[in-house]
Structures are given as C-alpha cells and as structure tokens.
C-alpha cells in the first residue's frame with residue numbers, strides 16, 4: 001500500500017522521499033505506508049502556503065470561520081471513525097480517543113472566543129481622533145505535532161492559526177501519519193481554499209527541511225524538549241520569526257494530609273498512568289509523607305496500580321491503558337526503570353513489557369527516595385511513577401522545584417492553607433489542587449516554564465502567538481490641533 005499522502009496546494013500527491021510506515025503498536029502490523037516528502041516538496045508546500053496567504057488573510061474572520069466551523073461539523077459527523085483511527089495508530093483505548101476528538105471539536109468555539117478576547121480590535125477615544133489596537137496574522141506558519149495526541153494537539157495550533165488568517169504547513173509526527181491524513185481530508189471537505197493548509201509527512205529530515213525553510217514566518221511545535229531545543233537553536237538569529245514551543249515535563253505531585261485515601265489514589269493514578277503515561281502533564285514524581293498515613297496511602301496505591309487494566313484499544317471491555325506508541329518506546333521505559341534500579345532505587349511495582357514487539361507495558365512504581373538527590377532530571381514518557389518519601393513540606397516543595405522543567409504540578413491535601421503555601425512556592429505553568437494534573441482545560445492557557453516551553457502558552461492563549469498587534473492613532477480628516485506645540489506658528 002502506498003499513499004498520495006502529501007496535501008500541497010489542494011492536491012494529494014505521492015512523496016518522492018524514502019519509505020515510511022505506520023505500525024499499529026498493539027497488533028504489530030503495518031497499517032499505512034507511503035514515501036516521505038522530499039525537501040523539494042517541502043518547498044512546494046511553503047510556496048503554496050505563501051501564495052494562498054494574501055487572499056486568506058484578507059477574508060474577514062467571519063468568512064474564515066464559516067469554513068472552520070464546517071470542519072468542526074465534519075469532525076462531529078466522523079467522530080467515531082476518527083477516534084478509531086487514532087486508537088489504531090497510537091494504541092490508546094477508544095474511550096480515550098473519543099475524548100480526544102471531542103476536544104478537537106470544542107477547540108473551534110474556544111479559539112473563536114480567544115481570538116476576539118485576546119487579539120480582537122480595541123478602540124479608545126483620544127483628544128484628537130482615536131487609538132486602535134488590531135491584530136494581523138504572521139503569514140506562513142509551520143505546525144509540528146507529537147504522537148501522543150495526534151489530533152488534538154496539532155489542531156490546537158492549526159485552528160487558531162487559521163482563524164487569525166495565517167496559512168499553514170503541517171508536519172505531523174511520523175508515528176501518526178494516518179491520523180493527520182484523515183484530518184486534512186476533513187479540512188479539504190470543509191472547503192478550505194487551495195494552499196491554506198498543506199500537509200507534508202516524513203521523519204526528522206522532513207522536519208528539518210521545513211523548520212529551516214527561509215520563507216516561513218513562524219513555527220508552532222508540540223513535542224519533546226530535546227527537539228524543541230534544536231528548533232530554538234535553529235531559530236537563533238531570526239528575531240522576526242515567531243517560535244512557540246510546547247515541550248515536556250518532569251512533573252511533581254505532592255500528597256499531604258488527605259482523609260479519603262481512595263480519592264487521592266484515584267487522582268494519582270489518573271495523573272501518572274492515563275494514556276499509558278504518555279502525556280506531557282503526567283505526574284512523574286510523587287511525594288508521599290514518610291509516616292503511617294503515607295504508608296497506608298502507598299499500600300493502597302500499589303494495590304490499585306496492580307489491578308489497572310491494560311489491553312487492546314478496541315476491546316469490548318475497555319482497558320484503562322492501551323499499548324504505548326511503539327515497542328521501542330516500551331523498551332525505553334524498561335531501560336529507564338533499569339537505570340534507576342542500578343542507581344539504587346527500589347521497585348515497588350515492576351513495569352513490564354508484556355508482549356514482545358508491541359507497545360504493551362504494565363504501570364510501574366519505583367521508590368527513588370534513596371537516590372532522590374542524584375536522579376537524572378529526565379522526562380520518562382511512559383507509565384513509571386517515581387515515589388519520594390518526605391518528612392517536611394518545605395523540603396518536598398523544594399525538591400519538587402528541583403527540575404529544569406516546569407509544566408504541571410499538584411497538591412493533594414485537605415488543607416486550603418497548605419495549598420496557598422504550595423501555590424505561592426511551586427514553579428510550574430499548571431498548578432492543581434485536589435485534582436489530577438493531567439486533563440488541562442482548553443479554555444485556560446497551557447504551557448510551562450523552564451525547559452517545558454518558551455513562554456508562548458498554548459490552548460486559550462494560542463491566539464497570542466498566531467497574530468501580532470498593530471497600534472494605530474487615527475483621524476478621519478487631516479486636522480490642525482487646537483493646541484500647538486511651543487514654537488510653532490500658523
């Protein structure tokens with residue numbers, strides 16, 4: 001099977017690069033094949049987006065929204081089909097991919113509201129004329145997506161970019177090309193003019209060709225900190241280009257005094273193991289009190305974790321966790337666990353790679369208290385939760401902040417005073433109290449500090465990086481001011 005998978009200037013074309021395959025990580029079968037876009041094809045996509053920009057940006061926002069809302073309608077009509085494609089390509093259970101499609105649909109109304117509220121037009125009267133703030137699109141922007149939310153996260157860049165009047169070249173993760181192809185087919189059906197959204201598929205070299213293209217005005221990226229940093233270096237010396245980076249985290253969750261142990265365990269599990277730990281917001285480090293209360297909580301957490309259902313995305317009785325994205329990702333989690341053990345950590349529930357050549361792993365919990373000060377500050381992007389026992393709340397907060405990342409953080413405690421104390425001291429872009437630290441709202445800004453981003457928060461604030469402000473002072477007719485500057489005579 002080979003696909004005409006690249007969508008350039010409104011045409012589906014075959015790639016002229018090398019072979020790329022997509023593999024169902026639960027069944028280990030190739031489900032999609034094509035040839036990647038060559039750098040000449042990347043260039044064609046950028047040229048198409050450039051040529052489409054004047055007409056698209058000169059349309060009114062309401063005219064653009066007619067097409068964008070049609071896309072939302074089509075997502076609704078095809079929601080089951082899309083949820084199944086996402087599940088097949090990522091291994092995520094269908095209950096979860098259905099919520100991903102729901103988030104994609106919800107993104108359109110939220111982005112419309114954000115466009116007006118954050119980048120709309122503001123008029124202020126002046127003694128002579130008025131001051132007006134407007135916003136304009138940047139031009140051609142590249143959108144890079146990750147594999148863990150192959151629909152929702154690129155959509156979170158594409159929709160606000162298009163509303164603002166930009167044209168787009170979309171480079172999805174090479175692990176989820178089939179999802180990207182289906183979504184762009186829906187955009188085509190929605191009636192997007194040729195060249196407004198272009199899709200190029202491929203691996204790192206395709207990404208490099210796009211990111212380094214001289215004729216893009218910006219790049220919106222969601223992915224790993226490693227890649228984000230490479231892009232940041234590449235953009236050095238280009239102050240005129242906008243770069244928005246949404247990257248990883250090494251997120252802490254602290255548990256203090258809680259009465260309802262099961263409720264706390266629920267929020268921990270939901271924070272650490274949803275999407276098989278493959279969310280940038282997932283809890284990686286869990287701080288538990290080193291006392292009898294902490295022992296009870298930990299014992300219950302281990303019990304519940306051992307009973308988490310892991311299974312096929314399409315199983316009739318849906319599992320909580322599906323397969324990870326690939327057998328390589330699963331193997332990577334095993335070696336991360338092994339590395340921590342060799343440093344002196346203690347396994348509490350072993351993460352196991354249960355089916356060879358698939359992405360299936362069981363969730364793991366590892367006590368790293370003994371090596372807490374020597375642990376690598378790395379994001380292990382899978383279901384392995386590191387437990388640190390603490391005696392002093394200040395120490396736990398200091399330790400939680402001892403990371404170069406700063407995406408999400410949380411406190412489970414029945415005390416509002418504890419939360420106020422925590423909130424004032426913790427350093428992260430998403431800080432939750434008595435709720436899981438995953439499942440961020442699209443109606444709020446979404447981004448982190450440190451190595452988690454570059455201060456261009458996405459979700460509700462994505463509108464900000466999709467347009468630049470234009471400040472004007474205006475008067476209908478050239479008018480001599482009634483009060484003149486000293487020294488002027490008329």
Ligand SMILES: NC(=O)C1=CN([C@@H]2O[C@H](COP(=O)(O)OP(=O)(O)OC[C@H]3O[C@@H](n4cnc5c(N)ncnc54)[C@H](O)[C@@H]3O)[C@@H](O)[C@H]2O)C=CC1
Nearest residue numbers: 144145146147172173174207208223224227246247248280
């Ligand atoms: N903060 C956030 O909003 C989110 C962050 N993430 C992070 O994403 C990561 C998982 O996603 P992945 O797909 O593995 O990320 P990744 O960094 O491997 O890939 C992301 C995109 O960049 C492209 N790419 C990779 N190397 C490149 C290079 N040198 N030049 C240009 N393009 C390149 C890839 O092909 C892909 O399209 C995790 O670290 C996770 O924390 C995931 C979701 C949300």
Ligand SMILES: O=C(O)CCC(=O)N[C@@H](CCC(=O)O)C(=O)O
Nearest residue numbers: 279280281438439440442446459
């Ligand atoms: O981008 C948005 O609209 C909100 C952010 C969001 O949905 N975050 C999700 C997934 C991001 C990830 O962790 O990969 C979450 O917080 O669970």
